[in-house]
Amino acid sequence: MAKLLIRGGTPLKGTVEISGAKNSALPIIVAACLAEGESILENIPHDIDVYTISMILRDLGAEIWLDRENRLHVVPDGLEGYQASYDLVRRMRASFYVTGLLLARLGKAEVPLPGGCALGSRPVDYHLKGFQALGARINIEHGFVKAETDQLVGSKIYINRSSVGTTINLMLAASRAKGTTILENAAKEPEVVDLAIYLNSMGARIRGAGTDVIRIDGVDSLRGTEYGIISDRIEAGTFIMACGITGGELVLANVVPEHLRSTILKCEEAGLEIEEGISTIQVRSKGRPLAVDLETAPYPGFPTDLQQPFAAMMSIADGTSIIRETIFDRFRYVDELRRMGADIRVDRDTAIIRGVAELTGAQVEVTDLRAGAALVLAALIAKGKTEISGVELVDRGYERLDAKLRQLGADIERIPDRQEDAFEECLTSSLLEIR
C-alpha cells in the first residue's frame, strides 16, 4: 500500500486550484457514450475513478483519450460490447452507470453487481426497479445484473431516498427511451444538474433537474459535443476544513460557491472567516475551531462526503460537537482518529466528539475515500509524524491531494507502492495516448 508521511503543525497558506468534480465527471463520461460522434470534456479531474470508468468504456469499444490540453475525448461510435469487466467494475460503485448507458444504447447490459463496500451495504435495488419500470427485464445471475429490453419506454418513477446514483442512471436510460419519463423525489445534487445540462447540450430534452421532479422526453439520437464539468465541491470543502484545522489562510480558485452553501455556513459557525467571490473562496482561521453540531442530508443539506473531514476538524475544536450521519454507515475512520488522540464516541448514527487540545501523530490506515481525507487533515495538525497507509483510496477521488497540500506549505511525503502505482500508471499512460 502507498503511504503518506505527514509532520503536522504548519498552517496552510496560499492559493489552491480546485479540480473538476469527480461525481460529475463519471456520469458525464458515460453519457458521452450515449451519443453519436465525439465529445470533448474539459475540467476533468485526474483521479483514479475517472481513469477506471474510462477503461471500462474503452473495454466495451469506446475510444477515449486525453489530449495535450488535458481534455478528454470520447468517441463512442464503436461501443458494441455489453458485458462490463468485473475487475474494473468492482473497483467503483459508480461503474453501475454503464447499465443505464448499455440499456439505452444496445438494449442489453451485463454488469457485475457492485457489491458491498466500506460504507456498509450499498444495494442497487432502486436502480433495478427503475429500469424495470422503463421496460427492462432484469435477472441476477452469477453476480451479474443481466438486463434486456426491446425498447425502453418512458414511465413515472418515484426514487426512494432521493438516491443520486439512481437519478443519474435513470436519466441516462430515459434520455433515449420512447416517450416521457417523470422522476419524482429525484436527487437535487449539482452533479445531477451538470449531467442534465450536458445531456441537453447533446440534444436531450430534460427539464426540472435541480428540483425533485425531473421530466425527460426521450429522443432518438444524441450528438457528441464540447462541455466543461463543474468544479468539485467536496474537494473545495475539504480544503476549507484543512485551512480550519491548521489555522491557515487560503484562497480556493475554480469553485462554485453556491454549491458549498451548507458547508460554508457550518464552517463559519465553527469560527472560520469566509469570503465568496464569483469563482473563488477566501478562508481565514481565527484560531482553534469552535464546536458545531451537524446532520448530513441530501443536497442542499450538509454533504455526507464532508462529514469525515468536518469530524476531523471538530476533534480539536473548543467544546463538544454532535454529528449525525443519515446517509451511509460512515464512522469506521473514528477508530483511526482515536489512535491520534481524538475523543470520539459513536452511538449508532451519531458521533459525539469532545475536542482535545492536541492530536498526536500515529500509524493509521485509510478505510474509505473520505475517511482518508479526514486522516490527512488530522495529520496536518497532529504533533509529530503520522504515517497513513492505504492512500490509493484517497487517490480515487482527489487529484494529487498530497502535491496540492505540499504547495500550501504542508510537510507531506508520499511513499509509493510498486504494485498499486503500476496499476495507476498503466491506466494513466494508456489514456494519455496523444493523437
Ligand code: UD1
Ligand atoms: C453518490 C455519490 C457519493 C455520495 C452519495 C450521497 C457518486 C459517484 N457518489 O453515491 O459520493 O456520498 O451520492 O450524496 O456520485 N440506496 C439504496 N438502494 C439503491 C441506491 C441507494 O438503498 O439502489 C441507499 C444508499 O445505501 C444510501 C442512500 O440510498 O443510504 C443514498 O445513496 P445514493 O444517493 O444512491 O448514493 P450514491 O449514488 O451511491
